[in-house]
Amino acid sequence: MEAVLKRFDEIRTQLPNAPDLQRQLKQLEGLVADSKELFEELVEQLCSGEAPKLISDGVKRRWASYVEETIRIQSPALRNSGRQYLDGNVNDFRARDAVHIRSTGPRIRRLCAERAHAMRLAHPEQVELIETQHRRRRNRLSARKLFAKAPELLKSLKPCWAMSPLVVSELLPPDKAFFDVVIFDEASQIVPFEAVTSILRGKQTIVAGDSKQLSPTSTSFFATKDDEDEITTSDDLEDDTFDAIDETESLLEAVKAVLPGQGVRTLSWHYRSEDERLIAFSNQHPELYGRRLVTAPSISVEPPFKYHLVEGALSDVTGKSPRGEIELTVHVAIAHLKQRPDLSLAVIALGSDHARNIQNEFDRQAGDDSSIALCPPGRPDEKFIIRHLESIQGDERDVVILSTGYGPREIGKLRFDFGPINSDKNLSGLRRLNVAVTRARKRVEVVSTINPYQYDDNRLNSVGVKGLIQYLRFVHSGGEDLGDLSVETVPMNPFEQDIYDSLREQGIEMVPQYGVSGYRLDFAVQHPDSPGRFILAIEADGASYHSSETARDRDRIRQAHLERLGWKFHRIWSTEWFCNKESELYLAKQAVEEAINAYKEEPELPQPEPEPELEKLVSFAPEKQGQEPSMPQLASIDDYGTEIADYIIWFCSDGILHSDDEIFEAVFTRLPFTRRGIRIANRIKDEINNLRSIGRIA
Incomplete structure (x- = not known):
């Protein structure tokens, strides 16, 4: 049709070509033989001088709309997929998913309790052994021998054990795989030979870690003392002479090398940084995360x-x-400690000497100043720390002060040696920098004698040194200058462009494709009186929405993460936009107005959660079902019929996993007998075993 219309346009002004014009009209009439009204409309548009391309596009839109409407009528699922239906489905899924996650803990605890209960019943000799060891004051079995004698019961009572590889070797017997799964965390810090003994204790192994952070060294995560009050230093106090030859292959790298591609999974969601610019340097760097991390932008x-x-x-x-x-x-x-005691703080120095000197100076200046709180209220585990980059992995704080500690050797002469940062073997210098610059949740402050803009990029031959200078420029510029790591601009597709143009016509100011990572907000709406603050995220169900692998990612996690960072959220559905554009514009404008009204110039600081009251910590046993059955006072145990069984069923109806001894005691106290004869004990035990075998009690 488009070709016919184009040919018609070429010959309609040329009188000698009238026969050709007639043939084109006949061909056009044949194309739309089923609709005389459409043919007349097309001829009228052509005669009025309208461009053939616009006419053809209009026909295509009408045809597509007709096909879409026909399919919608024939499909009940599509026929009902309006805004109310879609929003309802998403909200229902989010609510159910949240309930599922909240109930996971109790479900797992119940499963563990049932397993422990079953093990107690199946291994009474192990129960007796543990109770005997508990009663002893001396000559107790070692942990290794106790585990060897009662492995099933100990594992059921404590299904998850947290140990270092060295403790595993000391505690657990080596003769069999005692555990179903062995999980290594921070595996980039573990050397393979230290992990072998732990791997042998399990049937399956999961190795988790970050290969872009520190690899095993004498100062690595598992080689340092876990002491908040000490500065851990390297064996060689001269950081300038650090040599990456001290590093070895990590368990993480060893496992990645032998597993096929399907055996390796990359976790892409990044949650720590509340402003994605805090992770932007590492995310954009091709030798680190290469733009693979999914982050969310800040509202400011x-x-x-x-x-x-x-x-x-x-x-x-x-x-x-x-x-x-x-x-x-x-x-x-x-x-910071005086003015913002609600935000935790860490100081990271690039060298161990520098960290020690900062600690000494802090102790001299702060002394016993009672106005300085070393940890935020209600968060004693986030105490103020001073670390060097070899010992900071695994820690995180709200605010991080990065102190470089490398001044020029003389005024006017730039320094190019930055200790371990200079090492390019296995990219160890860059990986150390990555650890240091990714510890903050809210803000990073750099204290340095280095002016990064004085350096010539052509003289930055080390990957680590170039990365350091690039990062310092990034911070110095307020998160604007990433140099050759700069973020690529993402164009809007036609659907997004139509939304943008339509909302701008309504006077709504917004930034399209807002963010610096692979995941960006479709539109970030600015406050009309404070353009530096964003008040609303508007997202469409376009390409980025449908590219999410799971419904949980696109419909719950992404929105929940944005809301945690302070965003309000509004969704535009494409089907509604095409069919009810005016209504969608009204709803979007209404969402913007509500966000403006809810906006506060100075957001209130989050208050620490109050300490739970003692009364709230008291747990109450579940109630038993129904009335307590009466227990007749009979002369002999043989005179009882179903009364004992009925009482046991009622006693266990509270859902608690009672042991045989507990049930026996409960029943015996209701009987009129004073002595526990063999016949009485056997009768009660037989009733318990019979009810367990038929599933009447757990």
Whole structure:
């Protein structure tokens, strides 16, 4: 049809071609033989001078609309897929999924309790052994021998054991696979030969870790003391002479090398950073995460960075661990602890000497100052810490102060040696930098004598050093300058463009494709009086929505994560947009107005959760079902019929997993006998065993 219309346009103004014109009209009439009205309408549009392309596109839209309407009428599922139906389905799924997740803990606890109960019944000799060992004050069996003698019961009572590889070797016998699954966390910090003894204790193994962070060294995660008050240092105090030859292959890399592709999974969701710019450097760097992480943007355009450039006298800014940088780092830390005690804080130094000097200066200045709280209210596990980059992996805080500790050797002469950062073997320097710059949830502040814009990129030959200078520029620019790691612009598709143009015509200011990671908001709506604050996320069910692998990802996790970061959320469904555009525009405008009305210029600081009251911590036993059966007072145990069984069923109706001894005691106290003869004991035990065998009691 488009070709016919184009040919018609070419010949309609040329009188000698009238026969050709007639043939084209006949051909056009044949194409739309089923609709005389459409043929007349097309001829009228052609005669009015309308462009053939516009006419053809209009016919295509009408045809597509007709086909879509026909399919919708024939399919009940599609016929009902309006906004109310779609929103209802999504909300129902989110509610059910949330209930499922909340109930998972109790379900697992119940399953573990049932298993432990079954093991107690199946292995009474192990029960007796453990109770005997518990009563003893001396000459107890070692943990290794006790586990060897009562493995089933111990595993059922404690189904999940957390141990280091060394403790596994000391505690568990080596003769069999005692556990169904062995899970290694922080596997990039474990050398393979230390893991073998743990692998032998399980039937399956799961290895989890980040190959872009530290690999095993003498100062790695599993080689340091877990002491909040100590600064762990490397064996070699001269960081400048650090050599990556100390590193070895990790368990994570060893397993990845031998597993097929299907045996390796990458977790892409990143939750720690509340502003995705905090992870943007690592996410964009091709030698780190290569834009594979899924992050969510902040509701504020204010940068989560601050750069403190240290300047001063020659003696204060030159050399390793310059005095001026130490003092400014401590000043910034103390100011934060006094002004924002609700936010946890960590200081990370690139060198161990520098970390030690900062600690000493902090102790000298802070002393016993009672106005300085070292941890936020209600969060004692997030105490203020000073670490160097070799010992910070595994920690995270709301705010991180990064102190470089490498001043120029003399004024005007740039430094190019930054200790372990310089090492490019196995990219160890870049991986160390990655650990340091990804510890913060809310903000990073850099204290340094380094002006990163004085460096010539052509002289940055080390991957680690270039990464350090790039990161310092990124922070210095307030999260704008990523250099050759810059984020690519993502164009809008026609559907998104139509939404953008239509909402802009309604006076709604917004930023399309907002974000810096692979996942971006379709539209971020700005507050009309405060353009630096975003008040609403508008998302359409376009390509990014349908590219999600699961309904949980697209309909719950993504929206829940945005709401956790302070976003309000509005969805535009494509079917509704095409069929009821005016209504969708009205709903979108209404959502924007509600978000404006709910906006607060200064959001209230989150208050720490109050300590739970003692009364709230008391748990109450579930109630038994029905009335307690009466137990007749008969002369002999043989005179009882179903009364004992009825009482046992009632006693176990509370759902608690009662042991045989508990049931026996409950029944015996209701009988008129004072002595526990063999006939009485056997009768009660027979009733218990019979009820268990037929499934009347658990």
